[in-house]
Amino acid sequence: EKGEYRHFMEKEIHEQPDSVQHTLSEYLDLVTGKVKPQGVDFAAIDRIQIVACGTAFYAGQIGRYAFEKLAGLPCDVEIASEFRYRSPAVSKTTLAVAVSQSGETADTLASLTWCKAQGLPTAAVVNVHTSSMAREASVLWPTHAGPEIGVASTKAFTAQVAALLALAVAAGVARGRIDAAAEAELVKALFESPRVIAEALRMDETIRAVTQELSKATDVLFLGRGPMFPLAMEGALKLKEISYIHAEGYAAGELKHGPIALIDEETPTIALAPLDDVFDKTASNLQEIAARGGPVIMITPENAPDPHGVGIRRIDAPDCHPLIAPLVYAVPMQLLAYYTAVQKGTDVDQPRNLAKSVTVE
Ligand code: M6R
Numbered sequence: 001e002k003g004e005y006r007h008f009m010e011k012e013i014h015e016q017p018d019s020v021q022h023t024l025s026e027y028l029d030l031v032t033g034k035v036k037p038q039g040v041d042f043a044a045i046d047r048i049q050i051v052a053c054g055t056a057f058y059a060g061q062i063g064r065y066a067f068e069k070l071a072g073l074p075c076d077v078e079i080a081s082e083f084r085y086r087s088p089a090v091s092k093t094t095l096a097v098a099v100s101q102s103g104e105t106a107d108t109l110a111s112l113t114w115c116k117a118q119g120l121p122t123a124a125v126v127n128v129h130t131s132s133m134a135r136e137a138s139v140l141w142p143t144h145a146g147p148e149i150g151v152a153s154t155k156a157f158t159a160q161v162a163a164l165l166a167l168a169v170a171a172g173v174a175r176g177r178i179d180a181a182a183e184a185e186l187v188k189a190l191f192e193s194p195r196v197i198a199e200a201l202r203m204d205e206t207i208r209a210v211t212q213e214l215s216k217a218t219d220v221l222f223l224g225r226g227p228m229f230p231l232a233m234e235g236a237l238k239l240k241e242i243s244y245i246h247a248e249g250y251a252a253g254e255l256k257h258g259p260i261a262l263i264d265e266e267t268p269t270i271a272l273a274p275l276d277d278v279f280d281k282t283a284s285n286l287q288e289i290a291a292r293g294g295p296v297i298m299i300t301p302e303n304a305p306d307p308h309g310v311g312i313r314r315i316d317a318p319d320c321h322p323l324i325a326p327l328v329y330a331v332p333m334q335l336l337a338y339y340t341a342v343q344k345g346t347d348v349d350q351p352r353n354l355a356k357s358v359t360v361e
Contacts, residue, residue: 006342007150007338007342007348007349008149008150008349009150009152009154009242009334009338009348009349010338010348012145012148012149012150012154012155013154013155013201013331013334013335013338014201015145015146015155016154016155016158016194016197016201016330016331017194017195017197017198017201018194019143019144019145019146019155019158019159020158020159020162020193020194020197020327021191021194022144023142023143023144023145023159023162023163023166024162024163024166024190024191024193024194025144026141026142026143026144026163026166027141027163027166027167027170028166028169028187028190028191029187030187030191033183033184033187033188034173034183034184034187035166035169035170035173035183035187036170038139038141038167038170039123039139039140039141040095040121040123040139041174042071042073042170042171042174042175043174043175043176044093045073045093045094045095045121046073046074046091046093046094047073047074047075047076047091047093047094047095048064048067048073048074048075048076048094048095048097049075049076049078049083049088049090049094049095049096049097049115049120050063050064050075050076050077050078050097050098050099051077051078051079051080051083051084051096051097051098051099051108051111051112051115052077052079052080052098052099052100052105052108053079053080053081053100053105053107053108053358054153054237054358055101055153055156055157055234055237056099056100056101056105056108056153056156056157056160057077057078057079057080057099058157058230058231058233058234058237059099059125059157059160059161059164059230059234060077060097060099060160060164061077061227061229061230061233062161062164062165062227062230062231062326063075063077063099063160063161063164063165063167063168064076064077065226065227066164066165066168066169066227066323067164067167067168067171069168070168070169070171070172070177070178070186071168071171071172071174071175071177071178072172072175072177073171073175079107080098080105080107080108080110080111081107081361083111084107084110084111084114090115090118090120092118092119092120092121094120094121095120095121095122095123096111096112096115096116096120096121096122096123097122097123097124097125097141098111098112098122098123098124098125098126098133098137099124099125099126099160099164100124100125100126100127100131100133101126101127101128101143101145101148101153101156101157101160102126102127102128102131102356102357103124103126103127103128103129103131103132103133103134104128104131104132104133104357104359105357105358105359106358106359106360106361107358107361108133109132109133109136112124112133112136112137113136116136116137116138121138121139122136122137122138122139123137123138123139123140123141124136124137124139124140124141125141125142125143125160125163125164126140126141126142126143127142127143127144127145127148127156127159127160129142141163141167142163143156143159143160143162143163144159145158145159148356149349149356150348150349151241151349151350151351151354151355151356152238152241152242152337152348152351154238154330154334157234157330158197158327158330161326161327161330162190162193162327165190165323165324165326165327166190169183169186169187169190172186186323189321189323189324190323190324192320192321192324193320193324193327193328196318196320196324196327196328197327197328197331199318199328200317200318200328200329200331200332201331201335203315203316203317203331203332203335204335204339206315206316207315207332207335207336207339208335208339210297210313210315210336211336211339211340211342211343212343213268213295214245214268214336214340214343215243215245215340215343215344217245217266217267217268218245218246218266219245219246219247219248219262219266219267220236220239220245220246220247220248220267220268220269220270221236221247221248221249221250221259221262221263221267221268221269221270222235222236222239222247222248222249222250222269222270222271222272222333223249223250223251223252223255223269223270223271223272223282223285223286224249224251224252224271224272224273224282225251225252225253225278225281225282226276226278227325227326228272228273228274228276228282228325228326228329229249229250229251229252230249230326231249231272231326231329231330231333232249232250232251232270232272233249234249234330234333235247235249235270235272235333235336235337236248236249237249238333238334238336238337239336239337239340241337241351241354242337242338242340242341242346242348242351243337243340243341243343243344243346244344244346244351244352245340245344252271252281252282252285252286253281253285255285255288255289256285256288260288260289260292263289263292263293263294264292264293264294265293265294265295267294267295268294268295268296268297269286269289269294269295269296269297270297270299270336271285271286271296271297271298271299271300272299272329272333273286273298273299273300273304274300274301274317274320274322274325274328274329275300275301275303275304275319275322276322276325277322279300279304279305283305283307284307286298286307286309286312287307287308287309287312289309290307290309290310290311290312291309293311294311295311295313296309296311296312296313297313297314297315298312298313298314298315299314299315299317299329299332300314300315300316300317301316301317301318301319301320302316302319303319315332317329317332
């Protein structure tokens with residue numbers, strides 16, 4: 001039931017401190033500050049192949065940054081409908097990981113089955129623990145988002161990201177890349193995320209205010225670097241799905257290779273700019289947009305320096321450890337799409353043409 005909320009999506013957005021906490025507890029021990037055993041020998045593999053569709057694909061891409069950075073594990077992420085039909089070259093030391101809320105998405109399941117038949121070790125990050133993928137994979141890596149009713153995925157996405165970040169820390173520990181002190185620091189940072197997500201939920205009034213303008217746009221650009229790049233694509237997907245506004249997510253550095261030609265007074269840019277090691281690069285991309293008359297909404301912590309662009313509007317986000325930024329910045333992405341859709345009066349929980357679970361190709 002929706003309780004005090006107007007839509008399931010709104011309720012599910014607000015459940016995220018709990019669903020992330022619950023999911024992290026599956027993989028990490030809050031008391032000892034250590035990772036738990038994960039059922040996979042990360043020291044025995046030399047590559048990870050993630051397969052997924054839609055939002056789960058973006059969660060996988062965020063996971064990739066963490067697996068490579070924290071565990072030194074090469075990680076490929078591919079859309080399942082492409083992976084399964086292109087005869088990919090795989091080796092038996094590659095761990096195949098399916099990421100799926102439902103565990104029933106036809107293309108993801110077929111990719112997983114194919115990898116298994118090739119003799120690859122398999123794991124599935126799924127929210128429905130009795131699903132086909134949960135049964136098919138050798139190792140089940142559950143997310144604990146609880147039932148997700150809204151067609152647009154919100155809490156299932158952050159649960160996937162939380163699980164993948166925790167697993168990347170576990171992989172780093174198993175591979176001797178993360179010592180006890182670093183493990184304790186990263187586990188602590190992850191367990192801070194439910195509190196910081198709750199703080200991000202308090203951005204809703206500020207976000208609601210900008211959606212009056214956003215709902216009039218026909219095209220919106222979302223920009224980010226590093227893990228904020230897949231999150232920008234997720235933000236664009238959310239907006240498309242429920243408000244029917246055309247949106248694209250781009251890597252901020254790719255802008256001058258084409259998309260900057262789209263910039264005009266009518267095309268807003270939403271920028272995800274946590275205070276990380278590429279903040280200055282993103283900020284200078286935003287100045288370029290503002291200089292061309294494009295309205296920019298920069299989601300950034302209050303203590304971040306000002307990029308001094310006329311037309312750059314800031315929305316304060318909570319400051320956080322860079323590891324958990326994708327979990328924290330997911331919230332403004334979801335709220336932006338949600339309030340824009342409410343403003344437009346679309347059917348938020350049941351957007352046109354979409355099904356919750358895509359069990360046909
Ligand atoms: O159940 P799955 O996670 O496998 O579903 C994958 C996609 O169909 C799903 O994430 C879809 O993109 C959502 N509508 C996104 O909000």
